[in-house]
Every structure is written in C-alpha cells, then in structure tokens.
Amino acid sequence: MRKQSEVDNFQGVDHEILENLQTATKVIRNTMGRNGLQTLLVSSVNDSSGVAEAATHIAYLMVQLGQRILLINMDCTMEEHVVSRLQPEKGDKLLKTLAGSPYMSEAIKQTQYDELNYIGIEDVDDKELMDIIDGSNLDSRLNPLRNYFDTIIIIGPDYERYERYSSIFETADSLVTISKDNTSDYRKLRTYLNESDLFKLYSLGVIRHR
C-alpha cells in the first residue's frame, strides 16, 4: 500500500498531452516495428521538462497499444517529475546498478501502470553521470532486457549540457527530438541531429513543445 505522502504527490498522466501525442505514438510504434527498432531515445537540446513529459506519455500510450515498455530516465533533473507521474516502486536506481551489479534488471521498478516499468536515476552531477555511463557499456547491458520488453524508451538529458553525448546516443537505435518553440535554435538542433546521424540513429521526427 502506498504512503499518504506518495498519494499527495501523485500527478498521473495528463489527458491533454495524451490526446496530443496519440498520433505521434502510433507513428513511432509503426515505424519502429517496420524497421526493427527497439530502443528509442527521446531527447532535446535544451528542453528537459518537454522530454520528460513526452517520453512518459509516449510510454503510457504505447502500453495502451499493447506493448511492454521499459522507461529509463537518464536525466537527474527530471527524476522527481517522472516519479510523480508514474509512482514507481522504491529501490536501486540506474547508476548504483550500473556501478555495482551485473544485472540491469535489479533497477527495474513496476510503476502504477501495468506493463510500464521504470528505471530511475540518482541525483548526481553531470560529470559523475557521464563518467558512470561512459564506463558501463550500457548498450550491451540492455541487450537481455530487449528480449523481454517490446520497446525501451530512454529519457535523454539536455544535449547542450553534455560534451560527451555520444555515450547516450549509442545506447539507442532510434530518436525522437523534442523542440520547444520559444527556446529552440535550429543551428543547435542541426548540430545535435548531425551528431545523432553519426551513430546511425533512425530519426523518427520532431515533437514540438509549445
């Protein structure tokens, strides 16, 4: 049974966002299915809240479409927000598991939504996060999970905050970019997309955050 404080913080999914992202989610699912893609990176240049919102709701919608989903948060700044939406069980998170256990499954937590599982992230600084991810061979450690989940969705941190974003790009095979209308910059977005191209990420398209 959940504690009262957890219930108070519970936001759940936003029905307006679900409505807006319904078509996008179907396009993502169909394109990934047709191209044999399984790991989707949702990220942006500078809109972490948009990324967290979009990824969380796409994950929820994909579950509604009958998929088994694992959502991995790699953005420390958005952990609280995602947790308030999904209310996962408590326990070990991504970085502790990467550093101390050979089994990624130990970090997987059931959320309040059936078939939607979650790996949260600890609150660490950017450098420590990158050091752990760089040295963890995350991509190959996700392989066993790819047999169990239909789709793995990764919440990527802001591109402009990290010099070594390659470690994040190489964990995924497909990409959805979030672009916030008021703060976007097409030059930065081009640089980001060009770099993702180097890692042969299949870019599914852009979701605009108004």
Place this chain on the structure above:
Amino acid sequence: MYFLKRNWMDILVFALIVGSAGTFISALVFPQTFDYEEFYLLDNELSAEQYSNISIQVNEMINNDETRLAETVHREGSNTIELKINDANKGTIEGVKTEFDEILSTMGLSFTDDNGTQWNPINNFLPKVVTIIISILIGTIIGVVYALGNRRVMSDEDVKHYLGQKTLGTF
C-alpha cells in the same frame, strides 16, 4: 525565399512601427507653416511719422536680429497698412497679429482688421516624404536583422525546412 515567407510579418511590423515614428518626427520637425498677409483698414490716413513708429515697434516687439518674421507695407496717403508674416505656423501668426493689434491700439489708431486675409501654405511635402521613407527603410533593416537572429523553430514548416525532419506532433 523561405526566409521572407517565414519572417515577412515581423519585418512588416518593424517597418510600420519605425515608419510611424518617422511620420510623427517629420510632423514635429517640419510643421505646416504659412506665408500670411492681412490688410488693416484705418479710420484716418497714416502719416509718415506714424508709419515709421509702427515699423520700429514691429521690429522691436516681433522681429529680432536673426529673423524677420513680420513686415508692414504702407502706401503714402492711403489709410491701409498691410501686415505680412513669413513662414510661420498658425500659433505664431495668431500671436504676431495680437501683438500688432496692440501696437496699433497703443498708438491710438482705430482700425478694422481681417481684410484681404491670405494664408499661403508653404510646401514641406518633400522633406516629410523623405523622412518617412528613410524611417520605413530603417524599420525594414531592423526587421531583417531581428529575423536573421530569430533561429527558433516555431512551425511544422520550420521543422521541415531547417531540420529536414517531419513533425510527429505538438503538445
């Protein structure tokens, strides 16, 4: 040409704002002015000495060393005196008329005014138009500079044109 298609509204707004400011400034810098003339009909003939006094007082009270705003014309032996005011706006002309009336009154001359009054507007059209055109051009340049600095992706067309991507959705 996508640049113009995307930013024409911003450029137009800047051109209109600065153009309006230019129109306002041109109205201040080049106000509507007139050459004015009016005949005063005196009850009695004016002597040469009286006319000379009037001229002196006009120069002392109305004109100054740098500008010659008003002048009077009188034909000897007639009972009319003409007041001419050069290149002045309406307020100044009204003020000069009042002062001229006072000069005549203090000299004990009785008269009727508003005879043969003529307001001849001075054409400031060209400098006004040049000012407005220059301000519109400046506004357009500011608009273009603003548009060049605006690298936001604000529409599905922007996504396609600048990023070569399709828009999956908006939330």
